[in-house]
């Protein structure tokens with residue numbers, strides 16, 4: 001599209017869609033007008049893709065997820081439709097600040113972290129690959145809370161991305177289903193009939209997801225909850241105004257907020273309602289689409305592959321069986337086979353507290369028919385496998401992991417290590433019964449957003465060197481390797497990183513009032529705050545380093561900027577204390593005249609997708625320091641490596657595979673292995689022993705107790721100090737000494753800049769395998785048996 005055509009489209013939308021005169025338009029108006037103009041470019045390929053899939057009667061992939069952490073859409077859409085440069089030129093010509101227009105868009109934060117962001121990367125890859133697919137989820141009115149700091153403490157505020165018009169979605173009032181809850185089950189001539197006590201309407205809102213170069217677009221269909229009856233006129237006329245509106249409010253509550261928990265099972269009725277609400281609506285939509293031109297329900301698995309993103313939509317098993325038996329007359333055992341033929345389950349965690357369980361009481365109350373069916377499914381499984389020792393119901397609870405496993409054709413882990421641990425621990429018994437069921441699909445990230453779009457400096461260098469093919473086929477980044485030997489290339493690589501670090505420094509200066517030295521090492525840990533992710537190991541090392549610097553102010557220190565980012569679940573007290581500690585250390589360290597030329601600690605609030613896009617391109621060092629065996633995969637680790645940061649990390653999750661790909665000599669390894677972790681934990685007094693053996697560690701922990709970071713208050717960080725010295729379940733103390741050693745190795749490596757840039761460039765060159773395109777191709781082949789339809793797409797052929 002030429003610049004003139006785009007300009008015409010923007011001006012036309014400004015005038016006719018927004019009703020604004022260019023002379024009085026705000027940045028918001030311009031952003032919406034530009035978005036509308038870009039959106040228009042997506043609609044034709046979107047329709048064409050839908051038609052192509054329909055004509056081919058292709059198998060569709062349905063990705064069911066409680067979370068889609070998509071972030072901003074405008075820049076992504078411009079990059080993928082190839083109009084970014086034209087748009088920039090248009091705004092230059094209009095004399096408007098293009099950057100501000102882009103940054104005017106709110107982040108769609110409909111997810112907590114890794115699992116939700118993975119779903120968003122998968123949708124983009126499915127479109128880039130031309131595999132017909134729908135993402136199904138909830139249209140939360142309020143996404144993940146906004147975080148700010150008050151005296152170093154996290155304060156949560158509601159997020160309100162939908163108060164502005166959401167430009168990218170299309171409301172579909174015609175696509176709506178009634179979803180029931182509660183009530184009871186009757187027997188009608190041998191058939192069960194569920195009569196729910198209450199019902200709400202699930203209404204669809206569609207967002208097109210455009211792939212690279214605009215050749216295919218899939219749909220993200222999010223369900224909003226509406227009342228069946230908008231107003232209780234009877235109560236209203238009787239003068240009961242708030243009572244009259246109550247029904248509406250209750251219905252809308254279901255899609256009101258995202259649960260801000262990324263591990264623990266909150267056990268709340270509303271959460272179960274949300275899970276059933278979106279799962280049931282999605283299944284009805286899937287069956288409706290199948291019914292349009294098929295009659296034999298046994299063919300369903302040939303046309304439908306459903307992926308359950310963790311157990312959150314696990315009720316899909318019993319619900320699909322219910323729809324096939326109670327509502328379509330199929331025999332129970334056939335229905336179980338058909339349902340299992342369609343369903344697959346991805347596990348994202350082995351942490352016992354994060355495995356979903358629902359009490360029978362709650363489930364029986366909200367979903368009485370499903371509880372019956374879960375029993376029948378379980379009994380059938382017991383008949384088929386008399387030797388089994390596992391059940392889906394135990395101690396008055398339904399175990400959603402077991403239920404998902406029993407109802408799935410394939411169950412997958414998200415990194416090689418995690419998948420092996422699944423077989424050995426949580427799903428050991430079920431794996432013995434079904435040895436073919438568990439497969440691995442190592443996570444990936446989309447190189448469009450996480451390199452091409454967020455890092456223009458490096459992308460330009462890569463494209464200048466090896467052409468643009470890497471954007472579609474990230475393994476082509478390997479072609480960079482022969483260039484790494486030439487000094488000109490490495491200089492340009494270093495210059496690209498420097499540009500990004502200058503930009504970040506300017507941003508930090510403006511927003512946090514801290515002056516950074518872009519030549520210092522930028523050392524970044526960004527992720528949800530969790531004990532197992534061990535942000536406290538990082539801050540302890542920071543304290544020890546600061547103490548060492550003060551002891552030896554004449555030594556030749558490698559300047560470092562330690563950057564932290566991440567939110568804590570509102571009820572997770574320990575995580576909130578860690579945040580408070582990091583902010584408190586930052587305040588002391590950044591104001592120390594002796595050390596501040598070498599060491600800065602930065603914690604920008606409200607870490608989200610947009611902030612990640614700013615931080616990752618500027619990173620020299622990526623902190624991936626979880627206790628081995630606890631991080632299922634990690635995906636931030638992949639984004640950093642792709643952007644030429646080196647990793648300091650444990651042998652956990654996908655770190656293991658990153659190290660294999662980039663080469664052990666280009667990765668800073670430390671810490672115990674998963675096996676060693678289990679053994680170490682059994683050693684009584686492991687924490688005390690580790691502290692006694694390392695004076696630096698002892699002194700750092702001591703500083704938590706003597707008020708150094710708490711204005712003399714000895715109690716403020718006592719909780720953290722006691723946790724470390726007494727229980728230390730995540731083995732921070734036992735890994736500290738080796739972490740310190742590896743960190744000093746990083747210091748000296750950074751000073752040998754020629755060697756450093758070589759290692760950094762090799763990380764970029766060898767990280768193409770971590771593209772989510774590779775992951776999706778794995779799912780398509782090993783799990784879904786689904787194929788790309790892109791060559792059949794007539795638009796693409798033109």
Ligand code: 26Q
Nearest residue numbers: 114115261262263265266348631632633634635
């Ligand atoms: C469950 C019940 C009630 C309320 C909330 C939840 C809940 C919500 C979100 C439980 C878990 C999550 C999210 C988990 C998650 O993000 N896991 C991460 O998934 C990534 C993608 O596979 C991995 O890379 C990370 O290692 C893993 O921690």
